[in-house]
Amino acid sequence: MLFKDIPGLESIKQRLINAVKNQHVAHGQLFVGAEGSANMALALAYATYLNCENRGDEDACGTCPSCVKNLKYIHPDLHFVFPTAATTKIKREDAISDKFLVEWRDFLQKSPYGNVTDWSFHFGWENKQVIIPRMESRSIIQKLSLRAFEGQYKVMLIWQPELMNSSAANGILKVLEEPTDKTIFLMVSTDANKLLTTILSRTQMLKIPAFGDQDISEYLQEQMNIEAQKSTNAAYLAEGNMRLALTLTEGNVDEVQATFKDWMRTCFNWDFHTMTKMGETFQKSGKEYQKNLLGAGTKVMRDTLVNQFEPEMVRVNENEMDFIQKFGQVFTHQKIDRLIPKLEEAQYHIERNGNPKIVFLDLSLAIAKIARAKQ
8 A cells, every 4th residue: 555545634644754754753653543534544555655665755666675565465574463253263362363364465455444344244254253362462572573574664553453352452562662673563443442541652643534525536536437426426425434435336326315315205104015115125235235325314314404503514416405405394303313313223233233124114114203293
């Protein structure tokens, strides 16, 4: 990963580059960003820049032997730690990252903005809880006890450190506080609140903001060859989440929005037969579609609330504004306050493999009841 491969966030990129150029590289750094942010991508690009043999003022060269290896995630001085799970051949405690590097490198190439769920599905662990086991701390200490093989820096990149077993987290505190010379810890987290305070105190935190709509739209058009209107719609729905934007473009963004509108009309008309049929259709559409549909619903609810109190702050096109205004005539802010928890509850059950047909039928009935209530 190179900095140029990441859209926007120029000030963050320059801050990282300047730290290297001015030799102010902190030995422990924590990249914190919400799901779908560039926290992992920036950490990877930073690792590439650290050991680039021909650094430029704005990026690594991308062509030197070090960059070539880093871009394939096979550089001998770039070490990875990430959540894993047991397999039929490997016990839970022995399931350290080194045993899954081939799959991990493939995952990074395909999903640099992916989350833990994506990684679980990529490896076939969708029904298992992934963690960073206790034995991982021994592996980290062993690797960092050696000198760098080729690069100027030895980099230990830990993805989702908040999922680290408490014994493993405590086991790396000493090496994190007093690492060997030219050793850099890069931790990539989506929830720093779950980290041990002793880890937080030993790292320099870098907060990664969400992507801008324009950055996402241009990235989808230029890098993914997505048409302009579809890219714009995906960026609007994603709200800075690159992972969500990419997921939306895999399906039909306009279809999701249109389906949500039809669903709301069906609920308001109390058409039980159609509600049941829609639940069956949603069940066949797959988990990502179901989550996108619920996400679109949450977005509409929020835009409706904003339009009712601060209309100048609503970011929608003319067609969407017409729907939101009509939607707001039925769903007052009091009703939306009752409805949003229902959407969140449905999202919770879908993510945990609840029966989609039952979940959506129950939600449809709740929406219908709230929509037709006097207040």
